[in-house]
Amino acid sequence: MLENRRFLLKRRPEGEPVPADFDLVSEPVPEAPAGGFVVRNYFASLDPAQRGWMDDVPSYMPPIALGDAVRATTVGRVHTSDNADFKPGDWVMGLNALEDYSPVMPGGFTSAIDVSLVDSPSRFLSAMGAVGLTAYFGLLEVAKPQEGETLLVSGAAGAVGSVVGQIGKIKGCRTIGIAGGQDKCRKLTERYGYDVAIDYKGKDVDTLAEEIRAAAPDGVNMIFENVGGDVMDAELMNLAKHARIVLCGLISEYNAPEKLGVRNLWQVLAQEATIHGYLISAYVDRFAEGGAQMAEWMAAGKVVMDEDIQEGLENAYPAFMRLFSGANTGKLVLKIAE
Ligand SMILES: NC(=O)c1ccc[n+]([C@@H]2O[C@H](COP(=O)([O-])OP(=O)(O)OC[C@H]3O[C@@H](n4cnc5c(N)ncnc54)[C@H](OP(=O)(O)O)[C@@H]3O)[C@@H](O)[C@H]2O)c1
Missing domain, CATH: 3.40.50.720 (NAD(P)-binding Rossmann-like Domain)
Structure with a gap:
């Protein structure tokens, strides 16, 4: 049976996060919500902003609720769907969480992506994202x-x-x-x-x-x-x-x-x-324009972007901490599935 491993925020970090602030649990794979779909996450973005989302302070987004999986931008493929625009197998990106499977209601930041344009879908979390x-x-x-x-x-x-x-x-x-x-x-x-x-x-x-x-x-x-x-x-x-x-x-x-x-x-x-x-x-509605220019510069060799790919949800904590020790060499990404 498929399992959904989820990296949860158990308590709010005080200063530097420690492993006890988090929990890795296994739950059943969720059902597609009415009008939405479930995404199988392949890559998750690890960003300094996630540290801010762990604090209960006024910000541009609500804090991650205790007991929720840590919010993250992910790329993955539609697993099950109740939405004709997102068919099983389609590649998508969106603001989801550090977990194997996320229920998604289309809208906001969720979009279909064309992975044929790039050497790895993780590019949609780095240069193209x-x-x-x-x-x-x-x-x-x-x-x-x-x-x-x-x-x-x-x-x-x-x-x-x-x-x-x-x-x-x-x-x-x-x-x-x-x-x-x-x-x-x-x-x-x-x-x-x-x-x-x-x-x-x-x-x-x-x-x-x-x-x-x-x-x-x-x-x-x-x-x-x-x-x-x-x-x-x-x-x-x-x-x-x-x-x-x-x-x-x-x-x-x-x-x-x-x-x-x-x-x-x-x-x-x-x-x-x-x-x-x-x-x-503030620039989400201009992502297509910016992405096209970035793709052109990258193809011409004018812009390079390195990726630091860490493997496995079970390594989410040490991988995340690379941002604060400076160990990351390029865009830090967690690979969740092959
Ligand atoms: N405003 C926005 O919309 C937006 C969007 C994305 C990112 N950001 C911000 O952009 C910045 C860079 O994010 P990124 O994703 O590109 O991460 P990143 O630069 O790839 O990784 C973080 C780097 O920060 C440096 N660092 C960590 N702790 C430090 C400290 N105490 N003092 C000085 N440097 C420290 C380290 O580099 P060294 O080894 O050089 O110290 C580390 O490698 C972050 O502040 C992030 O919050 C803002």
């Missing part, structure tokens, strides 16, 4: 890069950051990436085309600020912020006049029991800069 498009729309629509400008990116070797840098180069910008460790910094310049790579590990705010200044003596015109905390404080000391800051993520704070906040905010005022809080969900 919300993560690649987070880089695309955040840079092009929010930062609006102009040729010759300087773009500074934190979390630059990660899924979003690596693509931001490459699109910045396509648009004729000088790109500076900040990442953790020598290997990632080498990758920034050798694989993702960054002009300058800066390793933030083990450096205080002043040292990091000086290194950014050496790379951009006239200041940076754009910051694509993925990290926050000390890294952002160092960046803020290097703003050019009227700089634009895309506030995409603050991963250094997601597991921090006490949010310290950014201390050099006065630089935003001094340089008449703009901070724009940015969510990819």
Whole structure:
């Protein structure tokens, strides 16, 4: 008999999640809801945002309820269906959960996908999915890069950051990436085309600020912020006049029991800069347009996106934690089924 393994949120993490916050259970495969279908999940996206969804605080989405499977974007195939538009065997993506089978009511983020366009369906969780498009729309629509400008990116070797840098180069910008460790910094310049790579590990705010200044003596015109905390404080000391800051993520704070906040905010005022809080969900109706451009750039070899595929629902916890140790090398994806 088929089983539905589900990775549940048992209690809300305090600071860094620990294994006891979760439970892996086995339940019967659900029935297709009236007008909907059941998807057999093959790949699930592991994202820093899931950490935020585990907290019971006001956000752009309700928190994951205790006892529910951890919410995740997945790609998979329709298993059973009560909807003529989604037939068994069709490939789909949507906001589901870390589980073998998810009941789905079409609408919202659920869409059919054409896996013949890609070498692996997981691409719809990376370059062709919300993560690649987070880089695309955040840079092009929010930062609006102009040729010759300087773009500074934190979390630059990660899924979003690596693509931001490459699109910045396509648009004729000088790109500076900040990442953790020598290997990632080498990758920034050798694989993702960054002009300058800066390793933030083990450096205080002043040292990091000086290194950014050496790379951009006239200041940076754009910051694509993925990290926050000390890294952002160092960046803020290097703003050019009227700089634009895309506030995409603050991963250094997601597991921090006490949010310290950014201390050099006065630089935003001094340089008449703009901070724009940015969510990819604002661009869902333009995904087809962005996806087509990303596919073209990838086919032309102008954009690469690495995937870090971890195997098995039973490994969901250690796989998820790779995001916070920095162990992930590219878009972190959990493979649930062959
Ligand atoms: N606004 C939106 O709509 C949206 C959508 C998607 C993602 N995001 C945000 O974008 C950011 C990147 O997400 P991603 O999916 O591309 O993940 P990712 O960058 O592939 O992986 C996370 C990386 O963050 C770095 N990191 C982890 N803890 C850190 C800390 N305490 N200080 C500094 N760096 C730390 C690590 O890289 P190092 O080894 O370099 O430290 C790690 O590899 C996140 O902040 C996420 O929340 C926002």
